Amino acid sequence: MYRGLEATLGWIMGYISAFEEVVVEPERFIDVGEWVVIPNVGHFRGRDGIEALARSAFVYTVRAGRITRMCLYQETEQALEAVGLAE
DSSP: OOOSHHHHHHHHHHHHTTEEEEEEEEOOOEEETTEEEEEEEEEEEETTSOEEEEEEEEEEEEETTEEEEEEEESSHHHHHHHTTOOO
16 A cells, blocks of 8 residues: 555556556546546556556545545456445
8 A cells, every 4th residue: 555645656657667658548437426436448568569458447536626545456347346336
């Protein structure tokens, strides 16, 4: 778990620095009260040119107009269950 903006950005920058290119494309935004579920597709290209695709879902907790928590789920269904929904 990472706490605070600096720690979170440090983790993100460390992760993406392993790749030549990272593009994350949101598929849709699902508003569930204080949560926003964002199924997405990540496109990654390694330094040796190897490309990969990964699907996941972010769940952001938003309070008073600020993101207070972010969780990453491997499956959209898991993210929806985490906020009390199921597709």
